[in-house]
Amino acid sequence: MKDKGNVLAKLAGSKLNICDTTLRDGEQAAGIVFANLEKVRIAKLLDEIGVQQLEVGIPAMGGDEKTAIKRIAHLGLNASILGWNRANKEDIAHSIDCDVDSVAISMSASDIHIEHKLMKDRQWVLDKIVESVEYAKAHGMYISVNGEDMSRADPEFMVQFCQTAKEAGADRVRYCDTLGIMTPSGTYAAIKNIVDKVGIPVEMHTHNDFGMATANAISGVQAGATFLSTTVMGIGERTGNSPLEEVVMAAKHLLSIDTGIETKRFREVTEYVARASGREIPAWKPIVGSNCFAHEAGIHTDGVMKFLSNYEPYSPEEVGMSRKIIVGKHSGRSTIKQTLLAKGIEIDDATATAVLEIVRATSVSLKRSLSENELVYIYQDYKDGVKDTLPNNRSTTHE
Known part of the structure; x- marks a missing residue:
């Protein structure tokens, strides 16, 4: 059984922790496939620059995915290694089998998803959260409960969702702006509501459909979020996620929060991920684009x-x-x-x-x-x- 205390110790050293999901959500971008060797190298690079937690994939996919995740979990990295799961015991069992020390348990939070994707009701959602969190907790896992499409959830149910996760034993909740529809002011209000009413650590997981992923992530931090979900260069579903390099530099220079990340290697890491993902680094890309200076x-x-x-x-x-x-x-x-x-x-x-x-x-x-x-x-x-x-x-x- 894992010792969650080791993960908590790893995450205690920074006021603002990065959970990088390049190897999960980044690879979910249409057309991107990382070779296992590339996944391992990316994990090592992110660990070397000081990223505190790596979301390295979806163990329940099996095959090469599970092989790569298990290999990364056995590298002895300083970073916590997290596997992504649906809210069921079968998925979590795959993560446990990979020897990761943390799990992300994802469950829809909006009525749109609950009714039209899951075809269930709110109580079913809460029951599955409790069941899956308790199962992961019994195996010593550090647990993040992800509220998919939380930005479209009913505000009262959003609080109930987070409170249920906390009481079941979750260590944090991930606020997912799955469709990238939030504005900075709306994000601030939503996160402050969770922080004030539930008192559980919050992670920002923002998408860039309207070009606001970084702005919304930073607004969440201003409201009290203490974790940021990122991908290198912002690669990810559709228009991508909040870019690692952008949120780290924005936190440092605009909020005076040092995440402890070694920023001098940003261009190096970005070049490797760009090659591995078959993407170009736009010249105008903030922080790492060739036109920045x-x-x-x-x-x-x-x-x-x-x-x-x-x-x-x-x-x-x-x-x-x-x-x-x-x-x-x-x-x-x-x-x-x-x-x-x-x-x-x-x-x-x-x-x-x-x-x-x-x-x-x-x-x-x-x-x-x-x-x-x-x-x-x-x-x-x-x-x-x-x-x-x-x-x-x-x-x-x-x-």
Whole structure:
């Protein structure tokens, strides 16, 4: 039998714990299949950066899924290892067989799901929660009871749902905004209601159907939630989940809550998960996208060169990224001067203005930004009096 005290000890070290579900909900995204080797590697990476709990899959699926889960459970990771289950003894028995130390027990909370998916009633739901929680508790498991579609549940029943889970022996409840329909203000009110009336730890599990997964997760924390459910890069069902890298950095910089996660490895971990899932990392992706610290606009570039915090909310090194100054249509004279100076070429303002005119015209003509070497070539051609460097649609703008 497992000793739940070990899990509680692991989760006691942080004010805000991360339960990452990349290996469960992340893999449920249409078209994503992790090889067992990849599942193990992802689990190791997440453990190395300090994620406190890993939801590693659905043991009741059997086959390769169960094999991978059992292997991860035997790696000796620092993180707690959690298996996802429906609210029945058979599912939980599969989790116990995999030697995980924690179980998530999922049950529909909204009348829409209860009536049209389960085709049962509210009392049946509460009875199944009690039955499954007591069974898991008898085997020494740390228990999270997940309220599927809780964001559409009747508020009074939502409290009853959570109270039933607590009294049966659950250690926390997972508030699931299954369809991503919540707003930050609505999320805050819902979570505060549970925290105040039930007094059980709450985990935020938010989806991104309206682009609010991170905002809703953070609002939940502001209301008293102490766990965040995440996936790397936000991969997951439909439009995805709250991204690990976003909620950790938002908690740190906007709420002054340090989760203890080693953020310097975010880009590294994201690159591995992206490859394993067959997904690209969008250039504009918050925290880990290649454009996060890329500056082209003249005013912004000049500001960053003078003082980094003028246009950067945190340093690129903090998340394993690097700063890039882009030469292109929107560049200003200071970018031209500083970029060439880094190449050992010092120019005056008049030369910078002339070269900038060529740079902008060339960028428009090629429909892209220019490399530093291309800037050097443009400068050399300008200095040598080469006229055909200028495209026909030459710009006349100087600033």
